[in-house]
Amino acid sequence: MSKLIKLAAVSDITNGKMKEYKVEDKRITIANINGSFHAFSALCTHAECSLAGGFLDGKAVTCYCHGAQFDLQTGKVLASPATKPLTIYKVKIEKEDIFVEI
Numbered sequence: 001m002s003k004l005i006k007l008a009a010v011s012d013i014t015n016g017k018m019k020e021y022k023v024e025d026k027r028i029t030i031a032n033i034n035g036s037f038h039a040f041s042a043l044c045t046h047a048e049c050s051l052a053g054g055f056l057d058g059k060a061v062t063c064y065c066h067g068a069q070f071d072l073q074t075g076k077v078l079a080s081p082a083t084k085p086l087t088i089y090k091v092k093i094e095k096e097d098i099f100v101e102i
């Protein structure tokens with residue numbers, strides 16, 4: 001069963017930035033893309049580099065290790081060497097808080 005967990009405040013993640021959080025047994029990164037928050041599994045599916053250290057480009061994140069790119073709306077791989085998609089988590093904003101459904 002999924003549940004909503006408060007991970008951050010809206011003001012914690014400025015536009016164009018990402019931050020990684022640990023919640024229970026998961027590592028989740030939240031990206032702020034023009035005021036819209038996207039939550040996804042924090043580790044690149046290629047060799048587990050932390051995507052929070054990578055680069056945002058539109059609605060995609062690029063891994064700094066070997067350049068794999070993922071769509072942050074679907075989790076889909078946009079560029080190799082990764083082949084498996086990211087897990088995307090639903091985000092809910094309530095007042096100033098960011099909740100993620102895990």
Ligand code: FES
Pocket residue numbers: 044045046047048049063064065066067068080081082
């Ligand atoms: S670990 Fe991300 S591209 Fe290799």
